[in-house]
Amino acid sequence: MFLLLRHLARQRREIALPRGPRGSLHLRHVDAGSCNGCEHELQATAGPFHDMQRFGLFITASPRHADVLLITGPVTTRMRHALEVAYASMPEPRLVAALGDCALGCGLLGDPREHLNGVGDVLPVDIRIPGCPPDPETIARHLVAAMERPGHARPRGVPATGGDAAPG
């Protein structure tokens, strides 16, 4: 069995396919009380125009397969538990991304008795993506920047991000 795997590994080296971008992130999205704007724009980021998959960014169905928990909305009281369960289901290392101004605690929304003031009230936020809603380019730029950690080369064809785009 292991002999076979070593054999396969050597074969793959010898094939020497052109290397794509190094690294990838698998994202699990959780809507914690958005207005649906961030969902539309996240779908557009994965859609035919922006095609974030080419940068190694994928939406995954289960938090168990996810590197990043991508959260929209201010975290309503009725979504808090489900959000915490999804976070607890993720393997380490894991990142939390707050997508949109509500998730970042813009405070514009509804009755404070019905929701928290952003993702930061329940989970440690690593990636902050501002906007109401952030447009697909902004979303892709921030997520690609999250891959630019030590040991990760920047994917080819992706412009370097400015200071405001650095993951928080």
Place this chain on the structure above:
Amino acid sequence: MPGVDALRVTTVGPWGLRGEVEDALAAGGVVEALFAAHGADGVAEVRCVVALPDGPLLVRCPLPAGVAPSVVDLVPALDWDEREAHDLHGVTFEGGVHRPLVDHPEDPAAWMTPVAGTDVHQVAVGPIHAGVIESGHFRFHAVGERILHVDARLFHKHRGLERAAEGRAAPDALPVVQRACAACAVANTVAFAEAVEQARGMWPDEPMRRARTLLLELERLYNHLNDLGQICAGVGLAPGAMAFAGFKERAQRVVHGLVGHRFLFGSVAVGASDLPLPAAAVAAARRDLADLRADATRAGRSLLLDAALRDRTRGTGVVSRDEARRLGMVGPAARASGLAGDVREGSPRLWYAGFRAASPEDPAGDVAARVEVRVVELRQTFDLLDDLLSGPLGPGGATVAGSPRAHGVGRVEGARGRTVCAVELDGDVARRVHLRTGSYANWPAVARAAAGATLPDFPLINKSFELCYACVDR
């Protein structure tokens, strides 16, 4: 035409509410919304928005004991309205079994419909779904693959937006209403603004009517394109899903070029319309929309002729005409079931003179009919957009043409159907804001359409309505 939609307000005691509703129905009226409020003296009351053939009517029913007679047996479409009034405002309705709607009790028996029989099992889905979708929980009762019944437990996203809007001056309440839903931001804010303007006795001038109609049709454009793409995704028709996702993106770029926001946020104001709409941007938009129209029309025709798509959509998720009427369905889904009715046909505050709603060739109430109705409505929307963009566009406003009143009701045809906003003003301050969207009206119909279908068809049936959760949860 000031005064054509003047709102009549009548007050009855709890003993008179059912009679009032029966009279309205006998006169050919439609009860479009029921909600609870608290009067100035703190007494709870139930209010009904009724569309009568001779104009809108607001029925107020103060409840000194907090108990109202249920009218769900007369108007089944008000089931969710009564449950919400109970959960959020503590009103008790006599004569029905109460199941929580906004409240989320631990015990499923409290909110589920009991379904019994041999081999009936439950499938729980959500509130977190596998794709990029809004949050909601569905409980399927199934035998094998066959769905017997679905309980939708929404309101996971309830943000208390109505309460947050209350106590603010009307212009400050509008951004709160806008954030009920991004995809329906224009429909919801125009309904709110019209309600406020009606209460203040204001009438919009021609540029303002044209500008708001333009915004509403732009919103309908990218929503219909989105919905068609989602339906294709629901059957795994990747070329269709990709094509329409691309069309939607192109439509949103046109919108951004015109207004500066991809969801038209900030484009509607109370009593005024000050969109800049520079001539160069308008010309570019007309050009881009003409290109988009050609491509979307060709793709739409392909969808209607696609044998594989028709195979999956014909006879799937049927809501009959009678059932649609009973459930109070609205919008494209209702027209797909053969129900006439489009608020655009009677919108004196907008620019729809002579508009007649399109209907599908075969209004069978299935997924195929809901595809077709969007394809034919897109044609009208492109026509309206070209007409509006080729005519004069500029800043507009509303002038005071009548005496101010406390109550106003706005009715707008959003992409998912009739959106009703009822507003109570105290001077400039909004005392009560209630928003009942097309999605709110149609969610019970999704459950009805799914009964008898197989579990794998549910996503398709759901997408054929493509309702917002945010619009409902507020």
